Amino acid sequence: xxxxxxxxxxxxxxxxxxxxxxxxxxxxxxxxxxxxxxxxxxxxxxxxxxxxxxxxxxxxxxxxxxxxxxxxxxxxxxxxxxxxxxxxxxxxxxxxxxxxxxxxxxxxxxxxxxxxxxxxxxxxxxxxxxxxxxxxxxxxxxxxxxxxxxxxxxxxxxxxxxxxxxx
Numbered sequence: 129x130x131x132x133x134x135x136x137x138x139x140x141x142x143x144x145x146x147x148x149x150x151x152x153x154x155x156x157x158x159x160x161x162x163x164x165x166x167x168x169x170x171x172x173x174x175x176x177x178x179x180x181x182x183x184x185x186x187x188x189x190x191x192x193x194x195x196x197x198x199x200x201x202x203x204x205x206x207x208x209x210x211x212x213x214x215x216x217x218x219x220x221x222x223x224x225x226x227x228x229x230x231x232x233x234x235x236x237x238x239x240x241x242x243x244x245x246x247x248x249x250x251x252x253x254x255x256x257x258x259x260x261x262x263x264x265x266x267x268x269x270x271x272x273x274x275x276x277x278x279x280x281x282x283x284x285x286x287x288x289x290x291x292x293x294x295x
Contacts, residue, residue: 151229175201
């Protein structure tokens with residue numbers, strides 16, 4: 129039975145809820161066609177990004193680009209921040225909450241080369257996970273001030289890790 133909260137999969141024809149589907153190359157595709165019978169993973173955010181960056185209407189662009197962002201962690205995360213202020217290079221894992229429909233091929237913004245998602249930095253991904261290296265400027269309570277984070281204002285932060293040095 130199809131209603132406003134369901135879609136018909138372009139690959140298998142089955143009817144699925146919108147939450148269990150993805151738009152790929154302008155076609156609705158169900159999660160089963162993409163991932164089989166694997167169950168989704170539940171992940172909770174640990175805080176949010178605050179800055180002056182928003183997505184623009186281009187595939188890759190930001191407007192209001194800011195070199196400095198604040199990552200405000202929930203007060204419950206304070207217990208995990210021991211000695212964090214001693215580090216300078218961090219890896220931020222975040223959820224791309226404003227991702228748009230996915231395209232299998234497109235021209236990469238970096239150099240115009242036609243590529244797929246895995247050969248790009250596009251925020252429009254099936255996983256909606258973003259990872260970026262940043263420079264820690266300072267820690268104030270449960271707020272991290274960082275440089276060079278591409279995440280837009282309001283982005284949920286999933287994890288923070290020390291950046292591994294490449295040998």
